[in-house]
Amino acid sequence: MEALKKTPLYETHLKLGGRMVDFGGWNLPVQYSGIVEEHKAVRERAGLFDVSHMGEARVTGKDAFAYLQKILTNDIATMTPGRCRYSMVCYENGGAVDDVLVYKYSDEDYLLVINAGNTAKDLAWFEQNLFGDAKVIDESPLWAQLALQGPRFLDVLKEAGVSGPLPEKNYTFVPETVVAGIRCMVSRTGYTGEDGVELYCKASDGPALHAALCKAGEAYGLLPCGLGARDTLRFEAGMPLYGHEMDETVTPLEVGVGFAVKLNKEDFIGKQALLSPAKRARIGLHLLERGIMREHCAVYCEGKEVGKTTSGMPVPTLEGSYAMALVDISFAQKDEFEVEVRGKKLKAARAAIPFYKRS
Numbered sequence: 001m002e003a004l005k006k007t008p009l010y011e012t013h014l015k016l017g018g019r020m021v022d023f024g025g026w027n028l029p030v031q032y033s034g035i036v037e038e039h040k041a042v043r044e045r046a047g048l049f050d051v052s053h054m055g056e057a058r059v060t061g062k063d064a065f066a067y068l069q070k071i072l073t074n075d076i077a078t079m080t081p082g083r084c085r086y087s088m089v090c091y092e093n094g095g096a097v098d099d100v101l102v103y104k105y106s107d108e109d110y111l112l113v114i115n116a117g118n119t120a121k122d123l124a125w126f127e128q129n130l131f132g133d134a135k136v137i138d139e140s141p142l143w144a145q146l147a148l149q150g151p152r153f154l155d156v157l158k159e160a161g162v163s164g165p166l167p168e169k170n171y172t173f174v175p176e177t178v179v180a181g182i183r184c185m186v187s188r189t190g191y192t193g194e195d196g197v198e199l200y201c202k203a204s205d206g207p208a209l210h211a212a213l214c215k216a217g218e219a220y221g222l223l224p225c226g227l228g229a230r231d232t233l234r235f236e237a238g239m240p241l242y243g244h245e246m247d248e249t250v251t252p253l254e255v256g257v258g259f260a261v262k263l264n265k266e267d268f269i270g271k272q273a274l275l276s277p278a279k280r281a282r283i284g285l286h287l288l289e290r291g292i293m294r295e296h297c298a299v300y301c302e303g304k305e306v307g308k309t310t311s312g313m314p315v316p317t318l319e320g321s322y323a324m325a326l327v328d329i330s331f332a333q334k335d336e337f338e339v340e341v342r343g344k345k346l347k348a349a350r351a352a353i354p355f356y357k358r359s
Contacts, residue, residue, distance in 0.1 A: 193237025
């Protein structure tokens with residue numbers, strides 16, 4: 001059996017008492033103090049996540065822009081250096097290879113951040129579709145990535161010490177700034193529904209940066225957070241997760257990320273398939289009876305099975321059990337559903353996604 005991969009912060013997690021689990025072949029902390037406690041810290045104060053398992057691919061060369069326009073569903077023509085953008089990468093059938101973040105350094109230099117479990121598959125797809133003067137380099141082993149999220153994130157950064165600019169607007173980044181004496185690329189992005197930043201530094205600097213931010217965050221109630229809170233936070237914020245809400249059989253239009261698909265763009269892989277109307281839609285559900293909806297529960301409407309849940313859990317910020325589901329598009333606007341939980345059909349109501357929005 002293949003040994004689990006470790007991020008540069010593996011020893012840090014052990015020291016902090018992280019409960020380690022196998023996450024897609026990586027040895028990562030699911031929690032430290034407790035999922036609900038960590039979730040609340042992010043919603044109310046600040047939380048710090050190690051996301052160094054994410055993949056990074058550098059795309060360079062004179063044809064880097066043309067190449068990315070071909071493999072990405074979003075249009076990067078309007079991007080200026082210092083901006084980042086969410087996009088999907090699709091197969092010819094419109095199904096998702098992955099969802100990615102694209103960082104533009106220049107017309108000939110971009111960084112793609114990709115899902116950890118998809119890194120090898122994505123890199124193979126990128127290579128397979130290369131053309132002209134464009135190169136794809138796997139930079140994943142070079143980076144440590146930390147996500148500092150929550151309303152007090154700026155206080156924590158200032159306490160740690162910042163020399164240089166910070167990104168002021170969402171989906172912008174600063175290629176180099178010094179945080180706690182460590183050179184970082186700082187991005188105004190996150191996967192929690194809260195304000196915050198993601199900091200990219202040299203892999204070897206990851207543990208020192210994490211320690212400095214934890215120390216600086218003591219005054220503001222910051223907690224180190226694990227995968228458990230990362231999942232509950234992204235779920236409440238209605239953010240899709242590859243392998244749950246999306247995969248090679250689900251199109252971006254079905255999952256509700258049509259904003260990242262620009263059909264007026266000249267051509268991209270999957271465009272022809274995406275010109276056809278979506279057959280399914282992602283909806284939110286709130287359980288009206290006792291029970292917990294998890295993924296893969298059958299969803300019924302008017303006595304007919306119309307889809308399946310893709311993620312489900314009790315949400316810490318709101319009372320009750322919620323789920324996201326992929327259902328037949330003709331039932332997507334209905335209000336009353338039933339969800340099969342442990343062999344019993346329980347009443348559920350359609351709920352707006354995201355379930356939680358920061359005020």
